Amino acid sequence: MDLLQLRYFQVVARFEHISRAAEELMVAQPSVSRTVARLEAELGTPLFDRQGRRIRLNRYGAVFLRHVERALSELDDGRRALLDARDRGLGRVAIAAETLLTVTRLLGSFRAAYPDADVRLFQADAPEMERRLRAGEVDFCIASQPLTGPGLEAVELVREEVLLAVPAGRRLARRECVTVPETADEPYVTTRPGTWPRALLERLFAAHGLAPLVSCESDEPGASGDMIGAGLGIGLVPAMSRRIGPSAGIAWVHIDAPDCHRDLTLVRHRDAYLSEAAVKFREFTLSRPFMTHRLPDPPARG
Structure with a gap:
């Protein structure tokens, strides 16, 4: 067992895909497959379940991965400590x-x-x-x-209120505070699933048995203010963005919900x-x- 095998195994376990792991490692796909196979042979245990060209980390692989990540992390820490001592x-x-x-x-x-x-x-x-x-x-x-x-x-670090950003001129822009159901017919500008603004939006709506109407979905939460200001919809924006982000053409409205914060x-x-x-x-x-x-x-x- 050597470090190359462990590094390859770690990346393959992350992607559960040989081709994507090979791209990440910048090596040929057969080299990755052979290296992982040699590691499994040395351990005497398969680390992945294989179905055709698809692989999935199995329970043995998951156990081994935890130890591999700790070991590689210790080695990386040692390398960094050495560099820090030298520089x-x-x-x-x-x-x-x-x-x-x-x-x-x-x-x-x-x-x-x-x-x-x-x-x-x-x-x-x-x-x-x-x-x-x-x-x-x-x-x-x-x-x-x-x-x-x-x-x-x-x-x-901080708990801050999350506000409703509304394009100027929309009916909700004249309000100081709204409830979540009052926004149910409005298109929302938000981020993709898994990001915190989307998670908060879905949680607020789910508390009322509703689902938000998503009209615009992005990867960058910081870009929401520009899209809302352009009139593409309303959106949840942390109070910080009111102070340091773009605010032209946006009205800021409080949301009457106890957990509307970040x-x-x-x-x-x-x-x-x-x-x-x-x-x-x-x-x-x-x-x-x-x-x-x-x-x-x-x-x-x-």
């Missing part, structure tokens, strides 16, 4: 976030305070953030949804190595107000 800078800190709008000002301030830090930023959804944390590819995730993988710990958290793997840059980033983020200027509570209805 004169603060080392690298890697951060993943669902939308870059959330972290732009934070990272700008951090870079100004620590210019020797090597900062890397990735955009990812919740499952991809969990995977990157487990694999040691990032040090922190700034998440708007719970990340609950083994060994992950989260610190709440919890923003800083998540890390508790056992992962942190470079000096990563330690400084954590201290920097937790020691300063993070979007704490909140909007007033919704007015009482009636």
Whole structure:
């Protein structure tokens, strides 16, 4: 058993697809197949269930994967620790976030305070953030949804109200507060399933036995304001975006729902190595107000 086999197995397990794994690894597909087959032969146990050209990680593979990811993560941490000890800078800190709008000002301030830090930023959804944390590819995730993988710990940065953004001139734009059912006939601008704005939208509607009318679906939550301002529909937008995002042509309306908020958290793997840059980033983020200027509570209805 060697590191190449373990790396190949990890990537194949992630994609459950030999061709996609080969593309990720930038090697020929037969090489990936042979390497995984040799690993299974050495272990004496199949790690995947194969049905024609399709493969699925089986229960033996899932057990083995947990140990492989820990082992590879330790080796990657060792490599990073060695580089940090050799180099004169603060080392690298890697951060993943669902939308870059959330972290732009934070990272700008951090870079100004620590210019020797090597900062890397990735955009990812919740499952991809969990995977990157487990694999040691990032040090922190700034998440708007719970990340609950083994060994992950989260610190709440802020809880902020989520508002209804309405194109100016629409009937709801004249309201201060609306209920979810009152928006049921309106087209929504939102993000794809699995992202936090879509999850919140579906949860709010499901509480009333309804489903939202989705007219526009994107991959970038930060782009919703532009599309709403262009009149493509209404949408859920965090209060932060009212302050730092585009607001021309948009009216902001409170939603009469007790859980219409976003919890923003800083998540890390508790056992992962942190470079000096990563330690400084954590201290920097937790020691300063993070979007704490909140909007007033919704007015009482009636």
